[in-house]
Amino acid sequence: MKKGLSLLVAAGLTLGAFPAVMEAAPPLVNVHLNGKKVQFPDAHPFVADSGRTLVPVRFVSESLGANVTWIGETQTVAIQQGGKEIRLRIGDSKATVDGAETTLDAPVLLKSNRTFVPLRFVSENFNAKVEWDGATQTVVIKTADQKDDPSVKLDPYGRKIRTTNLPSNAADYPYILEDVPNEMYEMKYLSEFPERAKNTSTLYRTIPEFNKENVDIWMERVRKHFALYLNADYRTINQNWGDELYSYRIQAIYEQPQIEKYVSWVKTNEIQIEGYLDPEPSMIYSSGWGYFVRSKYKIRVLNYKQNSNLLYDEFYDIVAPKFEKGVWYEGYTDIEIGTNVGGPYWGDTLAVINNVSMFDNYWNRRVE
Structure with a gap:
């Protein structure tokens, strides 16, 4: 039901431009050290x-x-x-x-x-x-102590590619990274229509829109979206937070009052959460219905009155783990991403899907 609703709204009620906001979350930064x-x-x-x-x-x-x-x-x-x-x-x-x-x-x-x-x-x-x-x-x-080694292959982002100790499904991906563990590659896929599903290698090989320019736009929007989604604080949150979150999603008018309601709930329930989500551009796949990017996340819940709806996610109380206060959790999750146009240019239409959930397909553990 969730996916059908998302597609219907994306087709009929999406807006072409992202709204301007008064404040922006500090852009998150990736750091690559020696590949x-x-x-x-x-x-x-x-x-x-x-x-x-x-x-x-x-x-x-x-x-x-x-x-x-x-x-x-x-x-x-x-x-x-x-x-x-x-x-x-x-x-x-x-x-x-x-x-x-x-x-x-x-x-x-x-x-x-x-x-x-x-x-x-x-x-x-x-x-x-x-x-x-x-x-x-x-x-x-x-x-300074790193020497260039022509035998070492790098991905388009300058990270080292490994050729040993490969995951069992290595053929699903265009390459396997030295800094990504096999458990992330081997996590099961979300499969909605298996006959139409495509792994990352197939998407990059057969669909022209899956190029670095488009994927980079997508990944930036995912990072910025979850920099807000995973950092809500009742002492500082306001509607600017909600407007900016909305700007990174495929927009559906019905969501705006829902976001306003969540902002109010954060204040009432005195919610404080912190964390980040890092999407991996070499791990995008199609479930047969939508596109998903596998991501690493980390989250800590600092405060609440009721352990309910701590994140802006209508399925939170149904499927999310019960996070203990003050404890870091980490894991992997598949985040649905999309566009509301066809053709060769996706550009500014690339976004996080409306009604996105961190808990469609995820793996979570407590950090000791």
Whole structure:
């Protein structure tokens, strides 16, 4: 019933343009380090108002091999690697490198009890090459100790492709990534009309619209949609949140009052949730009815009065796991995506399907 309703509304009541909104969620950023996507455990990089990319300082210590020390008395972060030391202070646009003062391109920020630092400044001071891909909101970092290996194949996003220890259904995909576990590839598909279903390899090989330009637009909309969907806070949520969420979906007029109702419920129920969802562009398939992109997600519920309808999802109370307060959960989910036009140009019509659910086909586990 849900899918039929979605298609009917998409065909008859969709709007051609996305509404303007007053506020936007900070764009989420992907980080690829030496050919692998970095998964952030509890705080995700973002683009600040200054236009600079900020990353949690924990990333610096764990991924760039530096030692990070927090000095609470002065609200200062000390980063050491080899013989070099960088010191940065919360709210300050100045830093010291081996005792010499230098200017940052963005101030150090404290957000959600996590310290964020300018990525380019830190990376380049530890002899790493940093590049920015604006189309996919991706930072590509290569450390000085990495040597080019012509035998290593990369995907269109610069990530390493593996040829060993392949998943049992490897032929379903155009390639298998080194930084994606087999459990994500081998998760069952949502199959609505098996005779019309197509795996990722078939879609990319047979449908011209499945090109990098279109897929990149789709993935950006999915990321931005779920940056809102998985981050609702009764203390700050307003209708701008709802308008922006609506702008990333195939639009159906009936949804607007439903979103308004959810915004009101977040306030009444004192809901606080945080998390992110990262769609994988090499894992899009057709169920025979709609298109789905397999995604990795992470979520933590911080507060509520009633454990009911915590996400904007009409099926939440029926199929969603019961998230305990204060506990991180992670997993994989297939997110339905679509367009309301045919022909060679999808472009701005690409979006998350209206009435989307994170729980059509998912796998979830508690993070210990």
